[in-house]
Amino acid sequence: MIKVNNLVKKFDKKTVLDDLSFEVADGETLAVVGFSGSGKSTVLKIICNLLTQDSGTVYTSEGDVAMVFQYSALFDSLNVFDNIAFALTERPDIKKKYSKSELCEIVSQKLKLVGLSGIEDKYPSELSGGMQKRVSFARAIVTEPKTILYDEPTAGLDPISSTLIEDYIVRLKEETHASSIVVTHQMSTITRTADRVLMIYKGKKVFEGTPEEMLNYGNEYTKQFVTASLHGPMQMLAE
Amino acid sequence: MIDIRKTFKTTATYYLIRLFRSQVQDFFTNLGEVSIMSVLTIINLFKGKIKWKEVIYQCYRFGVTSLPITLSIVGMTSVIVATQVASEMVKQGGENFVGMMITMLIIREAGIIMSGFAIISMIGSSLASEVATMRVTEQIDAISVLKVDPIRYLFVPRVLSGMLMMPLIWVLSSLIGVLAGSFASNLASGLSYRAYFDSVWYGIRIYDINVNLLKAVVYGFTIALICCTFGYNAKGGAKGVGIATTKAVVWSFVALVILDMIFAVSFFF
Numbered sequence: 001m002i003k004v005n006n007l008v009k010k011f012d013k014k015t016v017l018d019d020l021s022f023e024v025a026d027g028e029t030l031a032v033v034g035f036s037g038s039g040k041s042t043v044l045k046i047i048c049n050l051l052t053q054d055s056g057t058v059y060t061s062e063g064d065v066a067m068v069f070q071y072s073a074l075f076d077s078l079n080v081f082d083n084i085a086f087a088l089t090e091r092p093d094i095k096k097k098y099s100k101s102e103l104c105e106i107v108s109q110k111l112k113l114v115g116l117s118g119i120e121d122k123y124p125s126e127l128s129g130g131m132q133k134r135v136s137f138a139r140a141i142v143t144e145p146k147t148i149l150y151d152e153p154t155a156g157l158d159p160i161s162s163t164l165i166e167d168y169i170v171r172l173k174e175e176t177h178a179s180s181i182v183v184t185h186q187m188s189t190i191t192r193t194a195d196r197v198l199m200i201y202k203g204k205k206v207f208e209g210t211p212e213e214m215l216n217y218g219n220e221y222t223k224q225f226v227t228a229s230l231h232g233p234m235q236m237l238a239e
Numbered sequence: 240m241i242d243i244r245k246t247f248k249t250t251a252t253y254y255l256i257r258l259f260r261s262q263v264q265d266f267f268t269n270l271g272e273v274s275i276m277s278v279l280t281i282i283n284l285f286k287g288k289i290k291w292k293e294v295i296y297q298c299y300r301f302g303v304t305s306l307p308i309t310l311s312i313v314g315m316t317s318v319i320v321a322t323q324v325a326s327e328m329v330k331q332g333g334e335n336f337v338g339m340m341i342t343m344l345i346i347r348e349a350g351i352i353m354s355g356f357a358i359i360s361m362i363g364s365s366l367a368s369e370v371a372t373m374r375v376t377e378q379i380d381a382i383s384v385l386k387v388d389p390i391r392y393l394f395v396p397r398v399l400s401g402m403l404m405m406p407l408i409w410v411l412s413s414l415i416g417v418l419a420g421s422f423a424s425n426l427a428s429g430l431s432y433r434a435y436f437d438s439v440w441y442g443i444r445i446y447d448i449n450v451n452l453l454k455a456v457v458y459g460f461t462i463a464l465i466c467c468t469f470g471y472n473a474k475g476g477a478k479g480v481g482i483a484t485t486k487a488v489v490w491s492f493v494a495l496v497i498l499d500m501i502f503a504v505s506f507f508f
Contacts, residue, residue: 045380048384049383049384050380050383050384064386065384066384067380067381067384069377069380069381070377071376071377073376073377073378073380073381074378074381075373075378075381075382076376076378086385086387087385087386087387090385090387090392091385091386091387092287092288092387092388092391093386139381139385143385
């Protein structure tokens with residue numbers, strides 16, 4: 001479960017998150033949408049402790065919080081095996097010393113889960129964008145996290161690769177039963193992966209509901225977003 | 240009526256003051272960041288588990304790959320000095336002191352400072368840009384999210400390798416410097432190798448060697464720490480990597496000269 005209460009975050013004088021509250025139940029996926037610069041990624045960074053909020057609280061279920069970064073953020077000096085096994089071998093709080101064969105088994109199991117068996121020896125630069133993304137999924141779930149955060153998981157991918165990634169998001173939810181937040185701009189990602197949708201504008205929540213409600217023009221904000229209209233309450237170009 | 244404040248804000252003086260203020264602010268911010276990182280790194284050096292495999296790789300990078308350039312630079316510095324000084328000293332009847340003078344210069348100063356400059360240009364800039372690239376491509380964020388301390392993972396092996404390799408580089412480069420000095424003195428003034436090497440021993444003192452070994456360890460620590468820190472705090476994309484690398488190199492150069500002055504005043508005053 002993820003509980004965010006009255007979150008406020010300012011960068012210099014600009015308020016990026018303004019009294020934002022929402023909840024994600026166990027095993028639920030919430031899509032967070034909004035204009036670029038509306039504070040979506042900031043929410044994720046606060047939840048996984050990369051940023052600290054100015055006020056408000058964040059609660060996540062016990063267990064790890066994993067994050068899939070927008071451009072995968074794979075360690076380019078390590079091969080796929082070392083990338084996925086990174087947390088198991090480097091984290092000081094993981095007391096268990098995994099043998100090489102145990103690590104091989106875990107890594108190959110996670111790779112199989114994202115449909116990429118047999119690429120352990122390859123380096124990130126040898127993989128396509130979609131494959132890198134799937135490897136980053138495998139790296140994220142290696143410690144069996146209870147919360148998974150996806151930062152624009154389909155950004156920069158072709159439509160077919162995007163569909164594949166969306167399928168894996170659903171599959172990971174079924175396998176891990178983790179609470180997930182997917183930050184996205186893509187309608188297909190919202191409809192295919194999310195149970196609920198949260199829309200943010202100028203750091204404030206302007207819509208919360210199901211993907212169906214959003215597609216049926218839940219309010220003026222969602223109507224403008226779904227129809228990709230320049231006319232509506234959200235004025236991006238004017239800012 | 241003329242608004243004096245508004246008018247002043249359009250003048251060159253105002254922009255100069257603003258520029259100066261931002262430069263001063265920037266300086267103290269950077270100094271603070273380097274200080275904090277040095278404390279965290281020292282804590283992790285003594286507390287954290289050290290990844291020796293990574294330390295060995297970084298030692299190879301720090302020491303072995305830089306060696307041809309370092310040795311060449313120190314060797315050539317020695318040749319330059321010997322060529323200009325040896326003939327004059329021989330003319331003035333000081334041929335028995337040429338070896339001593341070159342050795343003192345190389346062991347006390349030129350060997351270590353020129354090696355330091357070569358290491359900054361070659362290894363320091365590469366460290367800074369590597370860490371900065373990791374920062375702007377969110378790899379360092381990924382390390383943190385995976386609950387691994389970036390200081391322990393990135394800083395400790397690099398800083399430790401600097402501390403281990405810099406004394407070795409100094410010893411080798413000084414040796415090459417003294418040897419190169421003998422060839423140059425012989426060619427420039429006809430000074431015999433025997434006369435040169437007889438006086439070399441007067442230029443070597445155990446005290447100097449101890450001080451310079453300590454200096455080399457401090458230099459290795461400083462170069463690696465400053466370069467990693469500027470890389471770690473890089474912002475933006477490719478431009479941010481460039482700015483971080485430039486700052487790392489400039490700060491390392493300045494830090495080395497300041498440290499050299501502190502060592503000279505503390506140990507040879």
